[in-house]
Amino acid sequence: MPLQLAMLLFREAPTLAEVQVQAALSSGWPELATPTDFGVQDNTLSFRLGEADVVIGLMPAPIPWVDLEGPCSTSYLWPNALTEAKEHTIHAIVTVMGELPPVQLSTLLTQVCAAVMTALPQAIGVFWNNAVMVVPKGLFCDFATSILPKGPPIPVWVDFRVGWSESGKTSAGFTTGLAALGLMELETRDATEPPSELRQRFESIAQYLLDNGPVIGDGNTVGNSATEQIRVTYSPSYFGAKGQVMRLTYERNQQNKSWWRR
Known part of the structure; x- marks a missing residue:
């Protein structure tokens, strides 16, 4: 099954809650299908979103710096990434799976990542795996809510x-x-x-x-x-x-x- 994933960076451990994520999705994109089939197990939150399955897993450790240093040092959108991203202590893996075209999967992944970061103040940014780049929270969420409804947000993809x-x-x-x-x-x-x-x-x-x-x-x-x-x-x-x-x-x-x- 096709899937896409991204990683969210947190300064400190957040608490994943169904109601927070659902509210952020509904507020940011009211046209989205209502999330269903929520499941919570240990540090993992899963749900169904339209024709896709979403899994958000909290990892009790930072992303290894060997994987982040290169993207941080070359980041066009996050000039201070080398110092700011290094402050994260926890990360979450966000996975979206479904028999959907790549652009639709990327769209849903963008919306879910932005919703989670909006709901959790501890979030500082995203590591967008498809492009091997990092984007700060505020800019990513702005693109997701302002640009995405009009077309692909190319700079964050x-x-x-x-x-x-x-x-x-x-x-x-x-x-x-x-x-x-x-x-x-x-x-x-x-x-x-x-x-x-x-x-x-x-x-x-x-x-x-x-x-x-x-x-x-x-x-x-x-x-x-x-x-x-x-x-x-x-x-x-x-x-x-x-x-x-x-x-x-x-x-x-x-x-x-x-x-x-x-």
């Missing part, structure tokens, strides 16, 4: 790792998180634009793919003008991602149609 290449003349980068949404990851190692613009390009392509599905074919080109064309090839990853990725190769003055001009 997908991490965009970008930077200058060794030559200092081009930039390189890759995404993590798109594969969990049923899409190929994006990457390049020869972008003729600064990292900030490469990040924006990755974000716009990710948004297009989530809105329209996997419609960018192998060999298609993307770009903002006839002279700025970037070829997409389905290739093995330069950076160790599993399976094929969509590799962006920067070209000039090609005559192929861009994907939005079909």
Whole structure:
């Protein structure tokens, strides 16, 4: 059965209660099905939410720092993660399971994580496993309540790792998180634009793919003008991602149609 999971960070041990989680879900997303079949066993709370099963398990220890240090040191959304996330002493594993498309599972996981953090003041943030990134509580909950109803909250679902290449003349980068949404990851190692613009390009392509599905074919080109064309090839990853990725190769003055001009 398909499943997705995330981990919540707490400064001190919270008390999981059915009524708190149910109230936070109903308040944040009144259109959601009413949770049913609640079960409590030891430090685990489980329930049915529409067509999905949800399990929240409290772990009486922090997430191992060896697993968190990398995501904290590269966090774009949580600048102080290295110091603040290290303060957590307890974590919870939130799992959502069901025969649902990946985006729907991610949506439910986002709503449940935000509801639990809203209900429990001890929460400080989330480790989003699909993208191997950390997000602070306030920002994650804002995205879940303000952005999610309008569409996928890409910044908290997908991490965009970008930077200058060794030559200092081009930039390189890759995404993590798109594969969990049923899409190929994006990457390049020869972008003729600064990292900030490469990040924006990755974000716009990710948004297009989530809105329209996997419609960018192998060999298609993307770009903002006839002279700025970037070829997409389905290739093995330069950076160790599993399976094929969509590799962006920067070209000039090609005559192929861009994907939005079909």
